[in-house]
Amino acid sequence: MHRILVVDDDETVREVVRRYLSREGHQVLEAGTGPDALAIFREQRPDLVVLDLMLPGSDGLELCRTMRAESTVGVIMLTALGLESDRVVGLEQGADDYVVKPFSPKELTLRVTRLLQRLEPVILADEPELRLTDGDLIIDTRARTVHRDGEPLNLTGREFDLLAFLIRHAGQAFTRKELLERVWDWSFGDDSTVTVHVRRLREKIEQDPSQPRRLVTVWGRGYRYDREG
Template identity: 60%
Template sequence: MQPATPARPESEGRGAASEAPGPGPAPLPAPAPAPGPVPAPAPGRVLVVDDDPTVSEVVAGYLTGAGYEVARAADGPAALECFARRRPDLVVLDLMLPGMDGFEVCRRMRAHGRVPVIMLTARGDEDDRILGLETGADDYVTKPFSPRELVLRVDSVLRRATADPVPAGRAVLLEGAGLVLDPVARSATRQGRALALTLREFDLLAFLLRHPGRVFTREELMSEVWGWDFGDLSTVTVHVRRLRGKVEADPARPELIRTVWGVGYRLDLPTGTADPADPADPTAPADPAAPTAPTSPAGPAGSSWVSGAHGSPGAPS
């Protein structure tokens, strides 16, 4: 009996090519590393101009902490050079600079382009504030001031400067008493004559035109137009007076923006929309809603104060 022949493996007898394993599949590429968080862009570029290094450093520190990209200059020529080179979105400008004062710096900046300007001043004279607004400043802060409040003002000015000027459902043009405001172009005319309004003057007039015949306190105007819940109320007084000088036929006897004694201000249109229960005296020599002397803003709780070399924390100048 023949012994059984052992079974041959299936692989035996195949060609050499079959015996050697072929190349395996190409390895998968390593997964790309997950992208890290994209840094948020700075909310804006701010130029701080002040000859007091302490004030400049404190203001720049608070603005940097709020996410702004900050450049600094200590005098007028350096400020103009930095302005031309960096094109900031907003300028915080001290009024009392050596050599070339803040008024002249603001005028020259305005000649080269539209940029919001917040003036820092240690002067309490209202004429200086009005002159600052006349040269094109959008707002001012009187030393001593809270740096936190200044940051809030910078936020507010830039937000309004870059926001969509046309609220949903609103007409594009605002008209009344010969005034025509175009919120898209941010242009204004009175009896066909162009009005040179600052950013804040335009916002104030537009707000009043949207609510003719209604009386607003200075606190309400500061909240609605400036977007602040605190601050120096004389800011509103100065802007109203400055605006009257541009829209009234006789600013000493205003017929459009009237003072309501002990309350605030009201825009009267010739359509009879004003409330006769709100007595206004257009011949009033002084604004009864205004304080007898400028006061320092209260500022948010926990704020420190910046006075600079030209002022003292004890009392505003």
């Protein structure tokens, strides 16, 4: 059982989401405002947060930014805004995923399940390596931690998955669509999701994010991870 915090000022939305998530065996916490959500988050430390973008008291972006600064909790953003720029802003503030309103409760439940599975610090039977290294970068796949030059990096679940996938396939270029399918398990989706996560990863693993040497752009193709040396 996982503890999931659902944050939305619409009580009907919270009720529907609670019902679907409870059927999956999750414990559901609820909040209708930003301050209430932050208080519950700090007291209960949920495994995942379903967060509405528009909230009274403080908007979802501000709340996401605060939670991301304090933890690596998984965040799925709910937004009634369909513009790509609005979705990108949410991802840039640390959200792992997003669902556009009006949404299918079944789709949201599936997104929750997949994100929770990826956040679990367990070793699968076919896990090829427990530790991935590249120079001063060390990835522990069991604990889902990353250290650079001895210092821990605060990566979100999706950032961790993307980095681990790319370093395992170092030297191979992938399109954004291929990364959506193989890292996010999405058969469809917004390619800008990958772009934002690559940008966030570069800010954490590169010496100079404006001139990346590890996570490089392959023009006309996508992205490739180059090991040091």
